[in-house]
Amino acid sequence: MQWHPFTISSASERQDILRINMKKKKNWTRKVYDHFYNTLKNRNDNNDLTVLLPKEIKFSGGEEDAIICVEGPFSSCTSYMFDCEHVVLIGAGIGITPSISALDSLIYQLKEQRYNCCQCGAPNYRQETFICQKLKKVDFVWVTPSIKDFFWFRSILNEFEIEQETYLNATNANTTNLQEQRSRYLDIHLYCTAMGSNEQAMLGNVLYDLVANMYEYREQKDMHTQLRTRTHVGRPSWRPLFKKFKDEHRSTNVFFTGSPAMRDAIKRYCDEFGFPFRNEPGF
Numbered sequence: 001m002q003w004h005p006f007t008i009s010s011a012s013e014r015q016d017i018l019r020i021n022m023k024k025k026k027n028w029t030r031k032v033y034d035h036f037y038n039t040l041k042n043r044n045d046n047n048d049l050t051v052l053l054p055k056e057i058k059f060s061g062g063e064e065d066a067i068i069c070v071e072g073p074f075s076s077c078t079s080y081m082f083d084c085e086h087v088v089l090i091g092a093g094i095g096i097t098p099s100i101s102a103l104d105s106l107i108y109q110l111k112e113q114r115y116n117c118c119q120c121g122a123p124n125y126r127q128e129t130f131i132c133q134k135l136k137k138v139d140f141v142w143v144t145p146s147i148k149d150f151f152w153f154r155s156i157l158n159e160f161e162i163e164q165e166t167y168l169n170a171t172n173a174n175t176t177n178l179q180e181q182r183s184r185y186l187d188i189h190l191y192c193t194a195m196g197s198n199e200q201a202m203l204g205n206v207l208y209d210l211v212a213n214m215y216e217y218r219e220q221k222d223m224h225t226q227l228r229t230r231t232h233v234g235r236p237s238w239r240p241l242f243k244k245f246k247d248e249h250r251s252t253n254v255f256f257t258g259s260p261a262m263r264d265a266i267k268r269y270c271d272e273f274g275f276p277f278r279n280e281p282g283f
Contacts, residue, residue, distance in 0.1 A: 019104075078098045078099060078101070078102045078255050078280070080253075080278065081102055081135065081138075081253070081255060082133070082134065082135050083134060083135075084134065084135060084251070084252075084253040085134060085135065085136050085137070085249065085250065085251050086135075086136060086137045086138075086139075086245070086249040086250075086251060086252045086253070087135065087137075087138055087139070087252070087253050087254075087255060088138075088139045088141060088245060088252060088253070088254045088255070088275075089102060089103075089138065089139070089140050089141065089255050090141040090142075090143070090254065090255065090256045090257075090258070090266060091141070091142050091143070091256070091257050091258060092143050092144065092257070092258025092259055092262050093143075093144050093145065093149065093258065093259075094149075095256075095257035095258035095259075095280070096142050096144070096153070096257070097257070098255075098257050098280050099140060099142075099255070099257065100153050100156060103138075103140060103156060103157075103160060103186075104156055106138065106160070106185075106186065107156070107159055107160050107163060110125075110160075110163050110164075110167060110185070111163060113125045113126045113127075113130070114163075114166075114167075122170070123166055123170050124170045124171075125167055125170055125171055127171070136185075137183075137184075137185065137186075137187075137249065138185065138186045138187070139186075139187050139189065139245065140186060140187070140188045140189065141189040141191070141236065141241075142188075142189070142190050142191065143191045143193060143235065143236060143258070143262070144191070144192060144193070145192070145193045145194045146192065146194070147192050147224045147225070147231065150190060150192075150224070150225050150227075150231070151225070154225055154226075154227065157188060157225075157227055157229070158226075158227055160186055160188075161188070161227060161228045161229065164184065164185055164186055165228075167185070168184065188227075188229040189229075189232070189236070189241075190222075190225070190227075190229055190230070190231045190232065191231075191232045191233075191234065191235060191236050192224075192231055192232070192233055192234075193234060193235055211223070212230070212231075216230055238265065238266065238269045239269060239272075242269050242270075242272075242273045242275070243273070245273075245275075246273050246274075246275075252273075252275045253275065253276045253277075253278070254266065254270050254275045254276070254277050254278070255278050255279075255280070256277070256278070256279050256280070257279070257280035263279055267279075
């Protein structure tokens with residue numbers, strides 16, 4: 001038995017699932033992955049695991065090997081986000097997991113306010129909770145070197161996009177007053193810092209942008225992730241992004257988890273724009 005700190009990326013409100021993310025490296029974490037992967041493969045009649053998302057393994061508490069001892073949970077810096085009016089959740093690579101947990105919690109809260117109209121059956125939302133809560137807007141920024149990394153949590157991002165669209169359609173359907181209409185609760189910003197060598201050689205940045213724009217316009221989805229949110233190639237331009245936040249919100253709090261180099265850069269911009277900055281250590 002070994003003790004290691006891992007991030008729980010599921011919402012604390014959820015009682016049906018506990019999601020823990022481990023980065024598979026060339027040590028015992030690879031052995032853990034291979035063990036459960038082979039176990040599931042042997043139990044499958046067709047030895048076909050294509051139904052699983054990339055790098056995702058599911059098992060239930062009734063299985064013999066599904067015994068995990070958990071100590072905690074321990075507080076994360078994102079625990080304070082609900083005391084803020086506008087928050088920016090920034091994660092680099094696997095450092096996005098604390099933000100995913102917060103996002104899962106927001107989805108749960110949003111769904112808890114949804115109900116179906118007793119007359120027409122259309123979905124609607126109770127507004128009392130949204131009016132009373134302090135948190136009004138979340139900007140979710142994920143920076144990672146590989147497009148494939150987005151598929152770790154694609155289902156959660158897609159779920160929020162769909163739920164938010166339902167919420168906006170339901171709450172804005174009966175008003176034409178722009179000031180009274182509800183605005184987006186969450187904006188997602190995805191950045192891939194490196195494309196695959198084959199893609200880079202064939203497309204180049206200019207042609208890539210053209211193809212991406214055409215696909216997005218026609219399908220209303222990103223051509224890589226199939227999300228409504230577009231994937232940007234390269235690193236974020238932090239100063240214009242932070243200036244946009246400064247112009248749009250009275251107060252902004254930034255929460256970051258990732259490498260020390262990116263942490264230091266983001267901290268400098270937070271100091272420049274006067275944003276309180278919180279960092280999750282240990283990544």
